[in-house]
Amino acid sequence: MALAGTTGGRASPSAVGTWAGTARRSLGAKLSETLSLDDYGAVGDWNGTTGTNDYTAISNAIAAAAAAEVPLVIPGRQFYIGSYSSHGIIYNITGIPEIIAHTGAKIVLNTTASVTPMVFGLDVANGFRLSGDLTFEDAGYNPAIDWKGAYGLVINPTVGDCTNLDITVKGKNVVGALLFRLMTYEIRNARIQVEFDNVYYGFLAQSCGDNVIGQIRGTAAKRSYFVHGVRNHKIQLVHKNPNDAQSDIVIKQYARQLENVEVDAVIHGTETGHSQRLRLEIESDGAATMRNVAVRVEQRDVDIPVGVAFSMYTASTVVDSGGTKKFEDIRITSRDLGWDPIWTVSGVPAQDIIVDTDEPTLQMMIARDSFPANYVTFRSGDTLARQVMGDGTNGLNTKSVKFDLRPLNGRTIFGELTVCAIDGTNRTLVQYHVLTTCTANVAAIVGTPVAFGQVSTGTASTTTLAVTGGYLTVASSYAGVFGRLFCRLRIA
Secondary structure, X not given: OXXXXXXXXXXXXXXXXXXXXOOOEOHHHHHOOOEEHHHHOOOOEOOOOOXXXXXXXXXXXXXXXXXXXXXXXXXXXXXXXXXXXXXXXXXXOOOOOEEEEEXXXXXXXXXXXXXXXXXXXXOOEEOOEEEEEEEEEEOOOOOOOOOOOOEEEEEOOOOOOEEEEEEEEEEEEEEEEEEEXXXXXXXXXXXXXXXXXXXXXXXXXXXXXXXXXXEEEEEEEEEEEEEEOOEXXXXXXXEEOOOOOOEEEEEEEOOOOOEEEEEEEEEEOOOOOOOEEEEEEEEXXXXXXXXXXXXXXXXXXXXXOOOEEEEXXXXXXXXXXXXXXXXXXXXXXXXXXXXXXXXXXXXXOEEEEEEEEOOOOOOXXXXXXXXXXXXXXXXXXXXXXXXXXXXXXXXXXXXXXXXXXXXXXXXXXXXXXXXEOEOOOXXXXXXXXXXXXXXXXXXXXXXXXXXXXXXXXXXXXXXXXXXXOOEEEEEEOXXXXXXXXXXXXEEO
């Protein structure tokens, strides 16, 4: 017996479906639920050197899909869209609910000037989805020339908010695979999967893009993850063969509060040119606080001379010495990172910064301006270490290092306290050593500071130790221009 809506068991071309709960529609209506680049004559025969320019066919397909508000299919071929010498969005995909890319789908362009054209731009959306296997590639990308190359997909909220996004995208030889662009409205609630190969940015978010979870992975990025002014990110990052740039991972507070960012990164392969693995920055002309950032980095097969940089400066890039900016609740955990944290700012406070590493020792390096990080803790197994830097004027005078000993009740602590004054030849002028015990009620210190290794005389320094309310505080009165107060406590 033939089913309803069929003839002899074969579907009727005039109608589809009379199952319970379904509506009777023509086959044409059913097929119109999606459009394809093929429907508009796109050839997709780019071979890496030559091919048909499919710009117009793709433009017509996008316009039709947006007008009908139906998904657009990109077949698994390589589509060339021409040469570009100016900024701007090439295709506005607003109105398309989903783009479905078949395996091997690629859109190729050629940037011919120091500009950053944007292939796909989305102005407003709720629930937009880019799925499948779409790669954006720029034959004209040149990493040696600033901003010569394209962005693949740009979320560009100029008309309204862009929310509830689900994006899977690849970028090869482009400035950026995915950009969240600061415009009039907001970007929030996004799941991203980004792959990259030879790019400047793996993922870039410009003071927009809250509530983002995702995976970012690829090869040879200058900056694999660069965000500023974002909230609530949870990112897994895998980066192979990092490329030449100042910093690989950059987390920054700029025009907007940054908070609640979590990154779990694995870096491996051949390193080229990074001076820091991770950089945390605050750029503002007024008061600003970056808070609640957690970064875990596992480094394999590569090493760099400097691990982490904290930087604070004004909008005109003047190092801030006003004390109105601060980091709060920052946790950095490393494995095989080869730590040499570098402090590049002066005169600003930092609170509750924890650097936790499995390295057997912790080496500190100072460059340019000093950084009074009064509450920075470095952990290495059963070792806690803290350091505070002179401010370039009063040295270590009024500076202190503070440890929370409350979790260590009843355990013995062996402490090595070093007070250093650095002269023009980097000689250590004054050092002290102290042995201290944390008693059951954390009420007393056992041991007396003992001078050792003094290689030359310097400005007189008094070092005091006190335990109050479960906290060990070490303070110095050294007034030399440059100085370092470094405490290392080993827990028995």
